[in-house]
Amino acid sequence: MRLKDHPVLDFKFEEKKKVSFIFNGETLYGYEGEPIAAALHDNGVRVLRRSPKLNRDRGIFCAIGKCSSCLMNVNGIPNIKTCVEPLKEGDIVKYQDKKGNIRGD
Amino acid sequence: MSEEYNIVIVGAGPAGLAAATTASKYTNKILIVDENIKPGGQLSKQTHKFFGSKNHYASVRGVNICNILLDGLSKEKVCFRPETSAIGFYKPDTLIIQDKEGLHKIKGNKFIFATGAIENMVSFENNDLPGVYGAGAMQTLMNLYGVKPAEKVLMLGAGNIGLIVSYQLMQAGVEIMGVVEASPFIGGYHVHAAKLRRMGVPILTSHTVKGVYGDGKVEKAIIHKLGGGFEPLHGTEKTIEIDTLCLAVGLTPSVELLHQAGCNIKFIKELSGYVSVHDDMMETNIPGVFVAGDASGVEEASAAMLEGNMAGLKAAYDIEGFNRSVFLNEKEIVEFELKSLRTGPFCERAQAGKKRLMVEER
């Protein structure tokens, strides 16, 4: 859910460009230029990848590009810090298993 | 081919922006790089009015202070590159940065590292479950991008960040189930605690989180009481249904780059971790390399800005060699304000830490 009536901030969503992107084969929407992780969070997606050794689910933790909890595969490239990666129309975002691999699967 | 600048600043938080503001009064060709999409660091997420001195934007909301700093920067003198990470420093004058296009070499005369801090994690069962977020992450989602970040939150940590972020979450329509604090006392300012209490939020001191549980995401937390020696008291467990556990358990200075650069790094507990030794004008043991803000010891934004002013002033002076009395006068003002800011019981720790740091040999 977006914060349309906030006591301090005005996000001016009506002036922003809505874009579509694909997450694990499903079409989702977000605003252009916002971090991919923020758009996913707004769509209710909490699990972004699985840890390399113990196969544990991982979501956002720091959201400032420091902790690598949000690494995902974006347009075929693994290990993208989605909390600081701006969303573009048509991005193909995939859940990342383990360390990810260069072929993007 | 590499680009050349007089001053290269890493980090566009309050410290980096303040450094650029002061430096640009006396010199030009200043570059700021930041790995985030938007400038402002932690400051751009602070929707509450700031404390501190009237002279330093007190009573202005953090997000507005950030805009004031950004608007004040001269476009001719200061170049800003977002989405750009600094990943290595090579003595005496080379910074390696990474952006969409790849790696680049940047040459500089002076360098100011204002890389901020990273939020701490604590150990409890399933602390890696999606839905365990740093307080700053909640702020990024709701205050920068307008995403309602959760429905029901339990906050761990009753320092200022835990208290303030709880209040900001409530402003975003999120329910705060409580603030849990291991210490017997509320660490943050009373006024922040009071805002939560009058809205009915319990603050549970001498309590901590035993664990969070759920299927692929946080669904509940179990908390328990702590005894005088911080030992868990059996039989005091309580289950709270939540979708998010928010951690506000302190920050650790980001000194990786300074460390790699060869700065003299010391562990100073009062400054929240490993920090680079620096002199009274924020210069490290490597001449021409400065540090400012949370990266030089976790304090708050007013101190970060003053340290930035100081580093920017000295860096510019060393390059331009302008009128010495102008330099000394400005130095004195910043020193005075830093000193006055660091008085009082809440700043004793940082004050002691800074003292310990400065007596170390350069």
Add this chain to the structure above:
Amino acid sequence: MIAYKTTGIVDMELVSLPQDWEKQTRFFPVIECIEKIPCNPCSFSCPKGAISVIGDITNIPQIDFERCNGCSICVGKCPGLAIFLVNPNFSENKGAVILPYEFRPLPEKGSIVRLYDREGKEIGEGMIEAIRTSKAFENTPLVTVSMEKDLVMCARHIRFD
């Protein structure tokens, strides 16, 4: 250790009030700021010079009730939202409180709201007499609520459906 460090609730003995405050017939500030924190905007905000932070910025604000004209700028400026204006005799049988309210939606003038004390306990009902927002308050809305006279020193938050 002082109780507020565990409860988050101010000790009212530490808060200064005008003499015979119950008899006052105009708004006066109640500054619930009792800790040595580095902060001084209240002292600069007051056009009458009624509030001062003397010496170090961490000193507690001092108030001169004689000088205060009840303008409420300090309520909007205080970063801790810790200043309230209280008028124990707002009308013949009501008192009133001016409090900062940074939530949405805003209550409507004339509407009835529930009142909460410093612990978040519901203590009664009040009526919204006025709502003001201004750039000078960094857009913190100030709400004037009238209530039973004996609630003015307790009511610190409002809610409504």
